[in-house]
Amino acid sequence: MTDARAPHDGTPDIRTGPGRPQDAPPVATRRTATAASVLGGIGQARHLGLVVALALLAVVGLVTAPETFATSSNMVSILALASTIGVITVGMTFVIIGGGIDLSVGAIMALASVWATTLATQEYGPVVMAICAVLVGTGAGLVNGFLISYGRMVPFIATLAMLVAARGLAQRMSDRKTQLVGQDNTAIVDLSTTRLLGLPLLVYIFALVVAVGWLVLNRTTFGRRTYAVGGNPEAARLAGINVRRHTLILYALSGLCCGIAAIIIMARTTTGSSTHGDLYELDAIAAVIIGGTLLTGGRGTIIGSILGLLIFTLITNLFILNGLNTSDQLIAKGLIIVIAVLLQRRSLDSRT
């Protein structure tokens, strides 16, 4: 499932077991990397490959679409596009580091957006709509968490069930129609249209979520325990961590992020719809994993996930700017993913 499971016949390190990337960098360098990881800076070595890949993509952009790529409005557009999945990715990073997975993110976001745009909710104004979205998201996340931690269901299956059910519920609520954000509630839409220092407000929401997520993961006991819970749940339990409650909270957190993402998508599309967020789960998981988080849990960073996401977003943006046709886009995307990952591997290997 993960790096760790990739076979490593003939690699010299016998101690490489599950959860250990077999290219575990040498101790000396690792030491500095670890120190840096505490800083969690973008520039740190573990993210070097991602940064290089991003830079290469940027160069490609500058070469192929010189007039359009480097404009500030294009950058804004990339950030705005990234913000929906970006917020979800933050929650997903927590869940995956904690040893789980959440397939229901897109569906929960859709459900939250639909619930928040029903006529009944819209009557109460934009603030209540936003609160509604967040509550619905968190609630659905709690249900996931309960099924997984207290019902002891496999996360993959529990959240798959949630995916299916939440989409169904969203369709029912909306009667499969697209629900417009009403005239009285344009405050929601303003998040996308109003700009502060040239950036739409929703980009600030995105940045805030990332910042808070980073702080919680790196600076609080909750974050630190998340690594323990994901890395070795039994050891975590014996160290006095309430693993069940912790797991429950992780999924609630992911749901909360979906609720916030719902607000952003409502702002961007001016609608709530049961079709929102289709396949976001794959994009978010892919971003998290390309960012270096182990699918087996216990390891990972928010910065990595966000860099991973930006790579995906940038790829799409480049394709748009260059007007590639779909089929070629897909082929190219596949190749770029492979190259980006091999690049990252190489940068890790060469750090010896």
Next chain:
Amino acid sequence: MTDARAPHDGTPDIRTGPGRPQDAPPVATRRTATAASVLGGIGQARHLGLVVALALLAVVGLVTAPETFATSSNMVSILALASTIGVITVGMTFVIIGGGIDLSVGAIMALASVWATTLATQEYGPVVMAICAVLVGTGAGLVNGFLISYGRMVPFIATLAMLVAARGLAQRMSDRKTQLVGQDNTAIVDLSTTRLLGLPLLVYIFALVVAVGWLVLNRTTFGRRTYAVGGNPEAARLAGINVRRHTLILYALSGLCCGIAAIIIMARTTTGSSTHGDLYELDAIAAVIIGGTLLTGGRGTIIGSILGLLIFTLITNLFILNGLNTSDQLIAKGLIIVIAVLLQRRSLDSRT
């Protein structure tokens, strides 16, 4: 990610780690189910929950659609429906037991179906078409395998890249058109329309793949080593197993199954198309996991996966027989998955 990681605060057994059942007695043990598990029969206790869930669904079918459900033609139709994903599920079971995951199955099947139905291929007749599908599938699987075992890419990312690229390639080849199986090659379509003892030929293909898969997994050194490679790659390596080559073969095997599935889908739809197999990866993985295979590898059975798949197929069949609309179908499906899994848990727990 899996059962093993499901937290178990407060469960009575401190030692329950991955693969350790509760209260294993010291040194020797008294579990009788273990012997049975080696036999891997349908009736064995570990699949009891699945069988019960299937039986319950059948009862629901008998009650809600008495005239249509229990007809032989409906049963045939269920089997025919299950056969495409069924074949893929067999390959997926191998990959997941071997500690990997394959997100590209649907896309590979689509690519194989498109390649086999190009005019150029069709000229050579149905046999060459079938061989072509199988070769394309296996080839794509080999690429996955190489990236993962020798390129040391994370399986999730490598096969995601393959998913994207294979769909793109399929679209290019087919020019996004649906390619009909030509008049001269109706032998392919006959697999679906010709019946032997009341069953379409493709159901026999399905059965054959399951039987061969079961034999390989349970009776050959390759199959047994797959458990070692997935369960403890380090131990496998120390035991002298070529873990890399083994992993490579696992993905090739999965690709091969996709090729066979492509033949079936061509027979059933009379077409090759880049849209075939959309989201099959999720269905196949879900079936495998509901069937009791650990997403972390090292444990699982083919019978379980097939039972899991039949549950999904039966659910859809029941919905349509009862004329449920999509939204309600989705909600009900989510609930049924949860109930089925909780049922299975219960049946496992009560075996103590």
Next chain:
Amino acid sequence: TSNEPAAAPSASAAPAAPAAGTDNDKPGTTVVIGFSAPAADHGWIAAIAKNAEAAAKQYTDVEFKPVEPTNDINQQISAVESLIQAKVGALVLLPNDGEQLNQVARRAMDAGIPVINLDRVFPDKLSYRTWIGGDNYGMGVAAGNYVGAKLKEKGTANPVILEIQGIATLPLTQDRSKGFADALKTFGFTVTAQQDAKFTVESGTQVASNLLQAHKKIDAIWNHDDDQGIGVLAAIKEAGRDEFFMVGGAGSANAMRDIQAGSGVLEATVTYSPTMASSAIKLARLIAQGKGMSDLVENQVPQSITLASETITKENAEKYLPLGFES
């Protein structure tokens, strides 16, 4: 280059491109036309994209700028935003969902870029200069009329009429179903069962094979989409059933050939022609160049154009075949 005479439409160009020859086809100022549509994972939409491109290629004064087709509304918004930034001369938009893309289209219009709304309509008239599209409701009505009349003629009482929709969540699907139901009502019939099949061949097969199990005797099926219809027909063949007749939708070349051959259950199809994309490009060019439609009296292109949904049967299939898209 731009001062060369307009190239004659090539043989391989969109089937719908009507012969050039009016003054309007003479090269004018160069126009950059941006184009955005849902992902071409379906015959009809693929035909839309291809027709648009082919139509654009006919003109030396048109620079065609398509963006990545996507089924994710969020991405389509970004794609359109990038076209606005690129300051294209006109935008041809087929939104995934008119309501969701409305805001961006409006922004384009506000930025002085005329938006040609293709097919799925924006709710806000200020968001587009011209709308051209098919008549989904009318398509349902056409299918309903055919089915109703045929069954009336046979004298079937309480007929079992099945409907296989495309993607259930699209407004166009709901319009089609409504038209179908309304038309059937005039004959005193109702739809017995309805399922949706995602517009793909494969889910067409799956849904149909289950539906065939659910209904042991069927009188008529309306399948919204000829592309998924291939799968539906395969399932029917697999089940060996032929006691009913079927009506298709959209009008693919394949379906027309089947109808012409008259060998299967498919008796008719109601059109929803992707040629509208070719027309949209032409309209975009005219609007950007400030020209009108020369067959009309007005100096400017009209605000909306609705294509008629035609019913293709064995009798007239010959005539329509060139317009059918290869699914």
Next chain:
Amino acid sequence: MSDLLVMRGIVKQFPGVRALDGVDLDVRAGEVHCLLGQNGAGKSTLIKILAGAHRPDEGTITFGGEEVQFANPIAAIRSGIATIYQELDLVAGLSVAENIFLGNERSSYGFTRRNGMNRAAAELLARLGHGEIRPTIEVGRLSAAGMQIVSMARALSHDVRLIVMDEPSAALAHDEVGNLFRVIRDLTQEGVAVVYISHRLEEIREIGDRVTVLKDGRTAAVGLPARDTPTSRVVSLMTGRDVEYVFPPRPAPGAHNGRPDVLRVEGLTVPKHFADVSLSVREGEIVGLAGLVGSGRSEIIETVYGARRPTAGKVMLAGEVVRPGSTSRAVRLGMGLAPEERKAQALLMNESVGRNITIAGLGKYARLGWVDRRAERETAQRLVKTMDIRPPDHRRPVRTLSGGNQQKAVLARWLVEGRRLLLLDEPTRGVDVGARAELYAVIRQLADEGVGVLLVSSEVPEVLGLADRVLVLREGRVIHESDARELDEPRVLDMIMEGSAL
């Protein structure tokens, strides 16, 4: 007699650490050659090189008169070298027989010959004195001791001339060790050489022929006679100083009388493991639990800790009843558990030594959930020094530590203020002689500070030497309780095995 195995000048460099720095090893056919050394001295690394699991940076290996280079484990196995690794390396999902023959399956045309394999496995297990382990059972269902036996059977399944055993007795109890020695003697009779690693010096004396001592990746002594070399000399070769295998002085008998109970357990029962266990631990007292493997000692302390739910009985900490079922509550109340299996139950392998140490007491360095990283780092540094963890760097990933040093990290976790009761399950498993003495001192010091300690150990001398009071368990019941000074080893063993001393 010529040497079967000659290793010369073996060097192995890990990033940042020179694990082996020119090691020599000579092993003769038919002898039991013991490899001694402190934790982290490089024993495991050396034998992994011999097994083909690591490649040496420098040095030569001559086996059976020919110079060899093992590119991978299979090459070593083919030449007749089998290895039982320190960390168990079995596949939980496969049967006992399949594990024994993994990579070496009996098959025809790719199909496994299961009956043949099961029969052969049964024979091997019987030879090891464990005919009761069924070859068809899943290995994941065996106990640690059972797994150790399967590992051994696996080594014997090859046609070998040399068997390497890395701390095989660490997971075994007294009687099991006797069994193991019987097997080793049989092997040497047949001319097979055995390389034996253990931190229990009395075992070396019992089974060993010659001893090689490693220190800091170098050979400190070669070919010492195992039976005649004085313990003190071996220890000083290993540690470079004179450490005696001594226990810290304990308070006079009865010194704890009158001090309040930290822990009171009454009628505690977990079916199939133990029944009606009552015991108490007073402030500052170390109470030892002696018993065979399977006598339920681990289960008792895990139940006390709240990690298992009892069906009857109650646990009281400082007079308050502890509601069962929550380890986090236990920790909050002041308990700490150092579990038996460090890898599965205690360590976060992905994390640094420091984070492994501070994870349980994280709340201590945090305000409102916000971690004070300086306080955390300082504690980690201090504890690494206290426990003499080597290399003394708290930022190092814990997985790169040697087994014994990992064990020290597990114990360090609970050496924080505020503990009232420590539950220690095999605290010295895999810890070297020198470090043991220090560890005992640390434990005694904690007790002197008022902490109650409940100690489980399979090494009877350890229980007798360290504890103030000893409870003897058999089959899940307490059969004897007395002051540690009133007991001696034979008597305890007697009680454990027969119960005749009662």
